Structure formats: C-alpha cells, structure tokens
Amino acid sequence: MEDILRPIYQERASLKSTLGILLIEKREHKSPITDTFDYVLFVIVDDAEEPVFLKHYTYQDKKAALHVVKEEQVKEWILLGSNRKVVDWIYNGKILFDRNEYLEHLKTEIREFPFYGRKLKMGMEFSKLIRRYRDGKDFFENGHYLDAYNHIVHSLHHLARLEIIEQGFHPEVTVWNQVKHMEPEIYKLYEELISSEETLEKRLELLFLASEFLIYSRTNAGSQHLLEIMNAREGSWTIAELMEHPELSYYSIDLGVLLEYLIEKKVVDTIIVETKGHDVYHRFYKV
Incomplete structure (x- = not known):
C-alpha cells in the first residue's frame, strides 16, 4: 500500500509549505488509533488556507486517509491534549519526509515533554x-x-x-x-x-x-x-x-x-x- 500512496505523499513533499510527512499503519485488526483506516498519511505544513484538510482513498480492500494539518494546529493539539491520536501518530509514525529534521525535533519534544x-x-x-x-x-x-x-x-x-x-x-x-x-x-x-x-x-x-x-x-x-x-x-x-x-x-x-x-x-x-x-x-x- 505504501507504493500505492507514494505519488500522493511525493506530491505533498514537493511543496515548500510541507514540514514533514508520516505514515501510520493500523497495528491491530480493530484499532482506534487510525479511525478504522488501514493507513494514515499525516502531513504537517506551515501554511494552508484551513487548519485541517482531509482526503480518503481506497485501493482494493484497503482504506487510507490523508490529513494535512497546519503546524500551529498540531502544536495546539499537543499542548491541550485535545487530539491524543496525533501524539501517537507523531511518536510512532514512520517518517516519509522530514524538512530540516522538523519531525525528529518534534518527536524529541514529545518524548522529553517540557x-x-x-x-x-x-x-x-x-x-x-x-x-x-x-x-x-x-x-x-x-x-x-x-x-x-x-x-x-x-x-x-x-x-x-x-x-x-x-x-x-x-x-x-x-x-x-x-x-x-x-x-x-x-x-x-x-x-x-x-x-x-x-x-x-x-x-x-x-x-x-x-x-x-x-x-x-x-x-x-x-x-x-x-x-x-x-x-x-x-x-x-x-x-x-x-x-x-x-x-x-x-x-x-x-x-x-x-x-x-x-x-x-x-x-x-x-x-x-x-x-x-x-x-x-x-x-x-x-x-
């Protein structure tokens, strides 16, 4: 499935506003982490018209979701704990693209919890x-x-x-x-x-x-x-x-x-x- 999603995340990676892209795979048969989807592409951007943008895809019997989220919204979710899945996504997600080690620094910040x-x-x-x-x-x-x-x-x-x-x-x-x-x-x-x-x-x-x-x-x-x-x-x-x-x-x-x-x-x-x-x-x- 990652090969199928590659053109989608490569297109996002080519944009200057994209800070990082993570791939989250469903770990269990029924898992709340990915909202029933088999894969989640989580894209963090520094500039966008709306704080959260979603797209859903299907391939054969698999489902994937694309989440494009502004950096300030991500930081608010982390600070307020109002979207706990996102902490899991950042902490455990596979890095597909990382501009200037943005995601590595974010993972460290979550791990050290200032x-x-x-x-x-x-x-x-x-x-x-x-x-x-x-x-x-x-x-x-x-x-x-x-x-x-x-x-x-x-x-x-x-x-x-x-x-x-x-x-x-x-x-x-x-x-x-x-x-x-x-x-x-x-x-x-x-x-x-x-x-x-x-x-x-x-x-x-x-x-x-x-x-x-x-x-x-x-x-x-x-x-x-x-x-x-x-x-x-x-x-x-x-x-x-x-x-x-x-x-x-x-x-x-x-x-x-x-x-x-x-x-x-x-x-x-x-x-x-x-x-x-x-x-x-x-x-x-x-x-």
Missing part, C-alpha cells in the same frame, strides 16, 4: 477533575445516581491523565492501560466502580470517599500552574483578570469552580472590597 507544557496540562486536567467531581457529588446527594456515575467516571479519567502527565508522559488513547502500571490505586478505583457487585448507590458512596483523598493529595501539583501565575505579580486578582490571562484561558470555563475548591482547602484567600452598593463587596483572589 515541564512548562506539563504544568499547563496538569492545570487543565485538575480543573476538569474538580468540576466533574463536584458536579457528580451534587447529583449523588440529590439521588441522581446515573448522572453521578457519568460524572465520576469522567473525573477518574481526568485523575488518571493527571497522574500520567505528572510522571512525565503524554496520556495515550489507551489511558487505563497506562495508569494500570503507573498508579494501580487509581486503576483499582475505576475497576471497582464499573465491575463491583454492590448497588450503584453504594459503589458511588464508597468511590466519593476514596476519591476525596486522592484528589486532595494532588492539589499542589494540579494547581501549580494557576498559583504560579497568581504569584507572578503583587496584589490580588479579579475573576475577569484571571479568565483573560492567555495561559489560563485554556481552562477558564472551569476556573471558578477550581478557585472555590482552593479557597475551601485554604490555598487561595478571598479579599473583599467595598462597592457603592450597601453591603455589597467586590471579591478578589490572592494566594
């Missing part, structure tokens, strides 16, 4: 974890057990990804296979939630109790990105200033609930300032 990128990703996962955990607990306390179950499953996924990132790795598509070896305690919680013979109510009750400590023990690591930004200047912050910060904007949707959690845990203080209204105060935040 600490700055880790802190930001941990902040994002921790804020999502707190949001899901809090919402799930509210549903549980109001007797909405299926909704609580949905949220606690998601919160465990964020907890697992947080652990993987803290240990210096990118979360893969098969995240539970990763965390099983890195942090068996989190894996065991997940396993008990989905396979225990206890009633759903009892399973959730036990899980919320067990999760509380695991989440609290990761508060320092998970909130480090936010706290360093808040400490980078003197004085306090308004919620608007925090949400408008270019780095915090990546998880601004969960920033409010994260701040409330950190206030409860006495990591962040609130400062009140009088307004023109009677007994109404502005609320500021400081580490």
Whole structure:
C-alpha cells in the first residue's frame, strides 16, 4: 500500500509549505488509533488556507486517509491534549519526509515533554477533575445516581491523565492501560466502580470517599500552574483578570469552580472590597 500512496505523499513533499510527512499503519485488526483506516498519511505544513484538510482513498480492500494539518494546529493539539491520536501518530509514525529534521525535533519534544507544557496540562486536567467531581457529588446527594456515575467516571479519567502527565508522559488513547502500571490505586478505583457487585448507590458512596483523598493529595501539583501565575505579580486578582490571562484561558470555563475548591482547602484567600452598593463587596483572589 505504501507504493500505492507514494505519488500522493511525493506530491505533498514537493511543496515548500510541507514540514514533514508520516505514515501510520493500523497495528491491530480493530484499532482506534487510525479511525478504522488501514493507513494514515499525516502531513504537517506551515501554511494552508484551513487548519485541517482531509482526503480518503481506497485501493482494493484497503482504506487510507490523508490529513494535512497546519503546524500551529498540531502544536495546539499537543499542548491541550485535545487530539491524543496525533501524539501517537507523531511518536510512532514512520517518517516519509522530514524538512530540516522538523519531525525528529518534534518527536524529541514529545518524548522529553517540557515541564512548562506539563504544568499547563496538569492545570487543565485538575480543573476538569474538580468540576466533574463536584458536579457528580451534587447529583449523588440529590439521588441522581446515573448522572453521578457519568460524572465520576469522567473525573477518574481526568485523575488518571493527571497522574500520567505528572510522571512525565503524554496520556495515550489507551489511558487505563497506562495508569494500570503507573498508579494501580487509581486503576483499582475505576475497576471497582464499573465491575463491583454492590448497588450503584453504594459503589458511588464508597468511590466519593476514596476519591476525596486522592484528589486532595494532588492539589499542589494540579494547581501549580494557576498559583504560579497568581504569584507572578503583587496584589490580588479579579475573576475577569484571571479568565483573560492567555495561559489560563485554556481552562477558564472551569476556573471558578477550581478557585472555590482552593479557597475551601485554604490555598487561595478571598479579599473583599467595598462597592457603592450597601453591603455589597467586590471579591478578589490572592494566594
């Protein structure tokens, strides 16, 4: 099949905008990595009219997909973890074309996982974890057990990804296979939630109790990105200033609930300032 695809990727390689081309082959009969396709041609370019361009091909009983993606989109996916297949493609894909060793440098960057990128990703996962955990607990306390179950499953996924990132790795598509070896305690919680013979109510009750400590023990690591930004200047912050910060904007949707959690845990203080209204105060935040 690679011979059949050669004219396609050679045409792309001849373009000045092309930085690198990877070939990803389906590793298993049913694999989520290639979205059911037998082959994926992944082309990274520095200039294009649209951030992502796709084409599908078929040859006899085989399927192939061409992905042409702008460099800035690839870097955003890696930073935010919003397209985890791409990390796998870059890390494990076969290099067909590499202008000025662009792909080799990108592979090294993913493998070494710079600490700055880790802190930001941990902040994002921790804020999502707190949001899901809090919402799930509210549903549980109001007797909405299926909704609580949905949220606690998601919160465990964020907890697992947080652990993987803290240990210096990118979360893969098969995240539970990763965390099983890195942090068996989190894996065991997940396993008990989905396979225990206890009633759903009892399973959730036990899980919320067990999760509380695991989440609290990761508060320092998970909130480090936010706290360093808040400490980078003197004085306090308004919620608007925090949400408008270019780095915090990546998880601004969960920033409010994260701040409330950190206030409860006495990591962040609130400062009140009088307004023109009677007994109404502005609320500021400081580490």
